[in-house]
Amino acid sequence: MSVPLDQRPAAPARTTGAPSGPGGGPGRPRRTLSRPTPAGLLAALTLLVLAGGGVWSAVRLQLNVATVVDSAGNAADFVGRMLPLSFPPAAELARLTWQTLAIVIAATALSVVLSLPLALLAARNTTVGGPARAAARTLIVLARAVPDVVFAIAAFRVFGLGGMTGVIAMGLHSVGMVGKLYADAVEEIDEGPRDALRAAGAGRLQQIVGAVLPQVLPSLVATALHRLDINLRVSVVLGFVGVGGLGHALSNAISRLDYQEAMALALVVLLLCFAAEAVSGAIRRALLREVTDRSRPREPRRLRVRRGGAPKAVGARTAAVRTRPTAPAEATARGPARRISPRWDASRVRRLGWTALAVALVAASVVGADVSPSGLLDGVRALGPTLGEFLPPSTGGMADVLLADLWTTLQIALAGTLIGLVLALPLGALAARNVVRSPAVARSFRTVILCVRGVPELILAIVFVVVTGLGPVAGAFALGIGSVGLLGKLVADSLEEVDPGPAQAVLAGGASRVQVFFSAILPRAWPTTLGHLLYTLDVNIRSATLLGVVGAGGIGYDLLNAARVLRFDVVTTVVLMVLALVLCVEGLAVWLRKVYA
Structure with missing residues (x-):
């Protein structure tokens, strides 16, 4: 039954509390705007x-x-000056392309080698003391903040023109990004496996190798591939300060105002970037699928009940379990009598094959980038006098x-x-x-x-x-x-x-x-x-x-x-x-x- 408007009670004063619901009961809290801080x-x-x-x-x-x-007229004139594209001879183009890829791959590998120990020192859960963590974080921030062209200028003074300059410059600069992402990945691991190893008496290094690195390995590989894409683009910039490869050839073409060859080389770099993005993306997706498959819980095995006996699991290894000799009580108390290792299935063979291919590619890249122990030693000897030129x-x-x-x-x-x-x-x-x-x-x-x-x-x-x-x-x-x-x-x-x-x-x-x-x-x-x-x-x-x-x-x-x-x-x-x-x-x-x- 409706109530006349003049007989209805007046609306209560607006308060910040919860309004009344139907029948006078508490209603849903009114959303109020918070005061800006x-x-x-x-x-x-x-x-x-x-x-x-x-x-x-x-x-x-x-x-x-x-x-x-x-600028439209200049753009039309530029298009006329750059067409038709003029590519270098096939052998020369292949040499420049391989030199660029070798420098980029070797520099990325160097950044991974340097970043991993820094990341373990910078992560809260793997560092013993605060000063070591602060020092590692400072080095990572400085490596990221200093432009890579500055690393290239300093490396050029030490190693001269060539691939070594690019490897050192890009490798040191990449530590800023790779080290930070590695440290973040280490801090986000599940501490359960590491606690189990610690409880079993494992040392700190054993905990890192057995529990930390296996968890972050997919993230490490994905970060390295992402940095590889970035370094491929950076190599073009460093070609203007003495790093060999396609970037240096592009710099020479620009200095000669040969836009036909310059844009042809730029097109090659662009295609390489697309190819590297596609390959690294496919590898990252494969790693993600593999991690998802590993983390997916397995279905419980079906049980069948033997006549007059306890339930028996049905599986591929039932016969092996049935015929396995009973372990002595003393061995059972101490754990398994022999070490259990993963089976050699198709997934393990595939991982081993990709690992061997990656190692071979990095080794070939080190050779292709003209990285040599003698050159590194000469650079270390010249490091002091070179730093004196930059200071004060x-x-x-x-x-x-x-x-x-x-x-x-x-x-x-x-x-x-x-x-x-x-x-x-x-x-x-x-x-x-x-x-x-x-x-x-x-x-x-x-x-x-x-x-x-x-x-x-x-x-x-x-x-x-x-x-x-x-x-x-x-x-x-x-x-x-x-x-x-x-x-x-x-x-x-x-x-x-x-x-x-x-x-x-x-x-x-x-x-x-x-x-x-x-x-x-x-x-x-x-x-x-x-x-x-x-x-x-x-x-x-x-x-x-x-x-x-x-x-x-x-x-x-x-x-x-x-x-x-x-x-x-x-x-x-x-x-x-x-x-x-x-x-x-x-x-x-x-x-x-x-x-x-």
């Missing part, structure tokens, strides 16, 4: 400043439609120029990250399977992102330098396009990892796909996307330094010029300036992730 307000203000800095940098560098239109740091009387170019490098990184964000957000959304309706559309956009990611940023910078001219505009455009490959993939992965429950609830309420995306998917993926965006900015600062090597503006140009005139004290100053900027951005990213966690 000072840290949250400061984080939001910081993000606004970064966004404004990206927009201001794009305006300051004149990254607009007019610049693109004005000096500005060379151009402190104002270095500061201005460092500011330009930051502008290039901010503008490039902004361009990458504007392009990567829609591409990443269209590549996420839970956003678009058609799986074919998601796969198509994933392929587009993969193709963009396969193009080395240095090649993009060379093209934009020719089209737009020398300066920061080329660097910003190159970083913007290059960021699409990295940020687009990370955005797509973040969107796909969102809990599907809220999106399904909003969709069931009659919302459109666009409304579901902006109300239930993007808000939940935004904290992770923000972390990826800051990581992209961190990467772009380092990349902006490297792109200056080919005339894309910024402090990288000063770095290369100082190395050419043998002012290595100025090189050290540039490195310290870039290192300080990178550490500031990384600290800012860590703080923002903690606030939004």
Whole structure:
């Protein structure tokens, strides 16, 4: 029966407590907005400043439609000058390709050898003391923060022109990434097997070999393959500072203004990157399947009851169990009388074959990269005098120029990250399977992102330098396009990892796909996307330094010029300036992730 409006009781005053439910009972708690904290307000203000800095940098560098239109004529002229492509003779091309692959494989193997003990020292669960862990973490951070071209310049002074320089430079720089990921993998292991070995009296080394390394082995291999892809792209950059292979041949072609050969070599590098991505991806998927198969619980064996007896297990080894002699009581108390080893099944034979092939490939790469014990010994002897050339740091009387170019490098990184964000957000959304309706559309956009990611940023910078001219505009455009490959993939992965429950609830309420995306998917993926965006900015600062090597503006140009005139004290100053900027951005990213966690 309805009650007249004038006789209904007045609505209770709005409180922060739980509202009454039907019949006066307690109802569902009302969702109230939490007050913004000072840290949250400061984080939001910081993000606004970064966004404004990206927009201001794009305006300051004149990254607009007019610049693109004005460069259209140069682009057409460049296409006319690079076609038809002129490839080197087949034998020479094969030699350069193998030299590049040998340098990259040997450098990745060196990074694995150096990173594994550092990771064990840097992980909390495998390190005895805090000072050792702090020292290992510091070495990993420094290896990651120093640009790889700086390692190449120093290695060139020690080892000269050739493959040894690339192996040492890329190997040392890769420790920054590989060591960190290895340490994270070690800290995430299941401690149960290690506790069992410790309880049985195993030493620390036995625990690591028997319980830690077997658990992290798939992650170690996957990280090494991922770093192999990165090093293949880095080898192009290092070719401009004396590392042999396709990168050095590309540098010589650019210096001769032979764009037909330069773009032909760039195409070969691009195809190698695609091939390496495909092979490493297939191996990582095979490792993931193998780990999944191992972790899948086995079905219980069927039991049959013998007449007048206890249940008997039916299996392939029933006859062996039946005929096995009974172990003496003393042997049973001490454990098995003989060591149990894995069976030689097809999986074990396959793993052994792949391991032997990998070892043979690394050995051949060491030979192909001209790595020799005598060369290493000569480099160790020359290390002291070479370090003396880099110390103490000096500005060379151009402190104002270095500061201005460092500011330009930051502008290039901010503008490039902004361009990458504007392009990567829609591409990443269209590549996420839970956003678009058609799986074919998601796969198509994933392929587009993969193709963009396969193009080395240095090649993009060379093209934009020719089209737009020398300066920061080329660097910003190159970083913007290059960021699409990295940020687009990370955005797509973040969107796909969102809990599907809220999106399904909003969709069931009659919302459109666009409304579901902006109300239930993007808000939940935004904290992770923000972390990826800051990581992209961190990467772009380092990349902006490297792109200056080919005339894309910024402090990288000063770095290369100082190395050419043998002012290595100025090189050290540039490195310290870039290192300080990178550490500031990384600290800012860590703080923002903690606030939004």
